Amino acid sequence: MSTATAPPILDFSPFYGVDSEAKAKLVEEVRKCCHYNGFFQITGHKVPLGLQRRVMECSKRFFTLPLEEKMQIDKNINTFNRGYELLRSQMLEVGTGPELKEGLYIGEEIPEDHPYFLQKKLNSGPNQWPPTVADKEEFQKTTMEYYHAVFDLAKDVLSVVALTLGVDSSYFDPLTAGAVATMRMLHYPAQPKDEDEKLNRGIGAHTDFGCVTLLLQDEVDGLQVLDAPSGQWLDVKPTSGAYVVNLGDLFMRMANDKYKSNTHRVINKSGRERYSIPFFFSGNPDYLCECLPNCRAEGEAAKYAPITVQDMVTSAYKESYGRAEKYKKQLEQKQSALTPAVAVAAVGA
Template identity: 45%
Template sequence: MKNEPTSSTLQLPLIDVAALRGSDPDARKAVAAQLRQACEQRGFFYITNHGVDEALIASVFAQSREFFSQKMEKKCAIDKRLSPCNRGYEPLRAQTLEAGAPPDLKESFYVGREVPVDDPRVIAGRFNTGPNQWPTALPAFRAVMQRYYEAAFELGETLVRGLALSLAMPESFFDDYLKDAAATLRLLHYPPQPGNPLPGEKGCGEHTDFGGITLLLQDAMGGLQVRDMQTQRWIDAPPVPSTYVVNIGDLFARWTNGRYVSTLHRVINVSGRERYSVPFFFTGNPLHRVECISTCLADGAAPLYPTVTVEEHQIECYRRTYG
């Protein structure tokens, strides 16, 4: 059996976040100090003792494999293009994350919070807000994904409060950002990298993530690579059992005036087998205004970025990758 990576062999930090759910403020601050170092130096890290049920995670992967193994006509019956809020199936090569490269060699399925069409947020046209599309042939799929969505959302909230502490702010600092927060669960399937790929073809081209933070589950196949900013080389982020890979997105990098880094990453599936991963993109309250945090701005310095709402930021990011 292949040896599993340990904390001494990993090139990204591994942080035990159990104390963030506890009552000891000093223990929470100690975790926050580790988060600060990871976010400033790498923008990527693993977390352990995250509190999400392992049986639920296994069910998510099982349902994802079942969904993607369906015939194409069943998947396309709930194509994302049929949804006004970007929910549903997205086929291979539908997205190009790396400018100038071939489209990404992956297919995916998007899930958000279930919001009915008569909700005031939908009527107002809030971006990426509305009802999901669900596969009718998989009776357990919807319940599993909705349970997982809520569990991942709760973990995202916990980490965001930890990030507030890491920035020398009160744990409640991001409460307005967390109110009515949006998030996207995405199921991803990568076929094996072809033996004769197009020049620059990858499972997922190099990119940074759009939103606040990303919580990533990956199967045992590997393939995720992160750009090391000091050496300008790609380093592997191999799968580690019972962990998430967490990374800072463009929104938090903007919010912290570049202090917390949104790092380039990509996926190249050279395992020779099917690869599955499950990112959860924690976006935040669409109407929340993002402006430079005071602890991230030196005296007399000007913010690097203008104030923007979460929704305005997301719309611009989608425009870049979907044209």
């Protein structure tokens, strides 16, 4: 991978088959991607195309609701990231504005008597479902069917990644058992062609927080991955039925930086609305993340101290959302400082 190329599209079906040579080829392709920039796309998985299309249609139905109806399930009324997120709530890249996207956070249904809820585990609680969305029972059923299908696919991806490390495919079972994952339906409004892309990113340049992300795109592009060796931003063109897969910071930490959690962003220059559904697989909140096998040379020390999934991902959330709040407060202070001067000028006139 000496030249700058967009993340390759890999046929994942050999993982489910009996052809050992094809499976070994898949494992080697994934290994190369993990070493290079941690990004690849997969087809040939077990999530049906029809289910993908149905959940994307659900997402579009939700985001067409009036703002006051979406705000009935504002995620700020709970502490576990479930519900609707307003435009410009998050800021992942320093020097940009808060991001031009709105979202709906969804996860496994965790009732209020569940140990994860009682112990305030990562993103653990009951979902907030939109009460006014059309055909709300179908909306909920389709969304959770899709969530569970991608959850299973994330475990399959980690099984292949385990094989790239020279360990058994079941190596990550303790990480995936009782795992927490968060799905986000995202909507990027259309932007004017001359909009300042530095200040109006769909999502600013960032790396993901957890172990692995699986992204479903609609037909509108905008996702870009940084090719670190060349410094180029590479477009990741939407491919029907495919998932964009990337490793997150938590996995790179466990891999002693040998496997990459790479920088990416979204800039919606299409002039159209864009929809996507990322699935962030964090892992069991209590899993202790330590240096993985075959990720350091003999005598080489681990770069990072052990840390739980809970502590690693929670701190990353606080940083990105805190950055957006700080930006908004500074903007309000600037506007407040200007207001008296404007008033005096008006009186003098």
